Amino acid sequence: MMRHLIVGGGPAGQCALQTIRALDRDAEISLVCDEPAYARMVLPYYLEGKIEERAVLTADTDWYAEQRVATHFGSRVVAIDPGGGSVALDGGETLEFDRLLIATGSRAARPPIPGLAGDGVVNMWTLDDAKAFLEKPRGETVIVGAGFIAFTVLDAIVARSEKVSFVEIESQILPRMLDATAAAQMAAHLEARGIAIHTGTSVDAIEDDGGRRSLRLGNGKRLLADAVVVAAGIQPNTELVAGSGITTGAGPGAGILVDDHLQTSAANVYAAGDVAEGFDLLTGEQRVHAIQPTAVDHGRVAGANMVGSDVTYAGSLTMNILAAQGLEACSFGDWAGDGREVHTALNAPNRIYRKYVFDGNKMVGGALVGPTLSVTGVNDVGMLKGLVQTGVPLGPWKAYLLENPLDLRRVYVASGAAKQLLASTLLTGSASAGGGFRFPALPPTRKRSKHHETLLEGKSAPA
Numbered sequence: 001m002m003r004h005l006i007v008g009g010g011p012a013g014q015c016a017l018q019t020i021r022a023l024d025r026d027a028e029i030s031l032v033c034d035e036p037a038y039a040r041m042v043l044p045y046y047l048e049g050k051i052e053e054r055a056v057l058t059a060d061t062d063w064y065a066e067q068r069v070a071t072h073f074g075s076r077v078v079a080i081d082p083g084g085g086s087v088a089l090d091g092g093e094t095l096e097f098d099r100l101l102i103a104t105g106s107r108a109a110r111p112p113i114p115g116l117a118g119d120g121v122v123n124m125w126t127l128d129d130a131k132a133f134l135e136k137p138r139g140e141t142v143i144v145g146a147g148f149i150a151f152t153v154l155d156a157i158v159a160r161s162e163k164v165s166f167v168e169i170e171s172q173i174l175p176r177m178l179d180a181t182a183a184a185q186m187a188a189h190l191e192a193r194g195i196a197i198h199t200g201t202s203v204d205a206i207e208d209d210g211g212r213r214s215l216r217l218g219n220g221k222r223l224l225a226d227a228v229v230v231a232a233g234i235q236p237n238t239e240l241v242a243g244s245g246i247t248t249g250a251g252p253g254a255g256i257l258v259d260d261h262l263q264t265s266a267a268n269v270y271a272a273g274d275v276a277e278g279f280d281l282l283t284g285e286q287r288v289h290a291i292q293p294t295a296v297d298h299g300r301v302a303g304a305n306m307v308g309s310d311v312t313y314a315g316s317l318t319m320n321i322l323a324a325q326g327l328e329a330c331s332f333g334d335w336a337g338d339g340r341e342v343h344t345a346l347n348a349p350n351r352i353y354r355k356y357v358f359d360g361n362k363m364v365g366g367a368l369v370g371p372t373l374s375v376t377g378v379n380d381v382g383m384l385k386g387l388v389q390t391g392v393p394l395g396p397w398k399a400y401l402l403e404n405p406l407d408l409r410r411v412y413v414a415s416g417a418a419k420q421l422l423a424s425t426l427l428t429g430s431a432s433a434g435g436g437f438r439f440p441a442l443p444p445t446r447k448r449s450k451h452h453e454t455l456l457e458g459k460s461a462p463a
């Protein structure tokens with residue numbers, strides 16, 4: 001009987017575990033995780049008070065018992081011996097495996113800023129971080145880093161703060177997701193709502209000022225805050241492979257190198273999710289894609305291959321989708337489009353921006369900005385993704401799109417992108433079934449959003 005060991009109970013580990021169980025009813029499965037099993041992606045809803053803590057968790061002890069998984073929660077794997085087929089836990093215990101999956105994710109990077117470890121400074125990466133922020137009294141909040149993660153929690157931070165400011169070292173907000181024009185739309189929208197944005201400057205120190213935090217910026221300014229949220233990038237948790245011979249990428253932020261089967265340089269060891277440096281779907285380059293869809297795909301493909309299937313992963317698509325303060329933004333593939341054929345359309349008063357990047361007749365990247373209330377915008381996010389992901393030749397529909405940049409729908413339907421997407425289903429048979437809801441007793445909250453009122457109760461759009 002095959003013994004599978006999974007390190008990490010985030011989305012990558014959970015998806016691998018479910019896939020292994022779906023394909024092999026008899027396999028022995030063990031899980032080691034230093035945190036409870038949960039999805040970080042839903043932390044913004046928890047922070048906003050929309051869901052309770054148990055809805056953040058993805059499984060409980062009953063579910064693991066049902067799946068016959070031996071769990072070791074609260075333990076860390078500190079060393080791996082691929083040749084001997086064993087791992088060492090921080091408590092001194094040794095666990096043996098035939099196949100190992102490293103799904104240890106990533107952690108919030110801690111830039112070397114004096115005072116960063118002091119009181120009143122939190123990250124926004126773990127459930128404990130979210131709890132620490134909720135314990136702080138309402139006041140002024142400064143967010144260090146205006147990247148994707150900061151924006152996923154922005155609405156929750158605004159709801160719990162008297163004033164919010166961003167400090168971003170790059171010359172624009174969302175520098176790894178949007179171009180300067182799109183970022184300027186987002187920034188103007190936030191500034192109109194009272195959010196202060198300081199770009200192109202560093203935080204050089206965080207000091208105490210009568211019990212409050214005083215941030216000394218590189219441009220000479222000072223900001224006072226009651227809470228500082230640091231969202232300045234991530235670092236894959238690769239330390240456990242030190243000395244194991246398992247290969248990692250080069251440079252800061254490197255992950256564990258995996259092939260198109262999610263196998264590491266050790267034949268019996270796989271890696272998946274934020275910790276893995278897998279292939280990019282469009283460029284074929286190896287890089288860490290620290291997003292949930294990649295973690296899910298990686299976990300499922302790794303799980304299938306660990307039980308002996310032969311599933312090749314085509315690679316993951318660069319994508320970022322967010323909504324903050326009533327404005328949505330997304331980007332896919334080569335959204336920057338440097339050196340490529342790029343077409344843009346801008347309606348600044350309504351904060352609508354579209355960018356399409358082409359390689360000949362194929363769309364290889366794009367970005368959208370638009371109001372959250374716009375149903376067209378919401379639908380188009382998925383269509384843009386489908387066009388970039390499949391790379392279907394657009395034929396005459398490319399010219400049509402350039403003339404009608406707000407009508408992606410006809411292009412999407414006519415190009416047959418949906419059919420192509422069906423063909424890219426990762427796994428077949430029982431392993432392709434969704435996990436379903438594990439907590440059926442949790443009812444949805446009944447509170448209607450302001451968007452519901454606008455759409456269904458005939459009220460005018462909120463400002």
Ligand SMILES: Cc1cc2nc3c(=O)[nH]c(=O)nc-3n(C[C@H](O)[C@H](O)[C@H](O)COP(=O)(O)OP(=O)(O)OC[C@H]3O[C@@H](n4cnc5c(N)ncnc54)[C@H](O)[C@@H]3O)c2cc1C
Nearest residue numbers: 008010011012034040076077104105273274290291292295
């Ligand atoms: C606030 C927030 C919002 C986000 N929103 C989005 C979003 O909207 N869309 C999106 O695509 N992505 C989003 N993400 C990113 C997404 O959550 C991650 O990409 C995803 O969690 C990665 O899954 P994973 O399983 O690889 O790693 P993780 O979820 O990090 O899970 C890894 C687990 O392994 C544990 N672990 C680490 N080392 C060890 C060890 N040595 N021994 C035992 N256990 C260990 C970790 O503590 C952790 O519990 C968000 C993240 C955050 C924090």
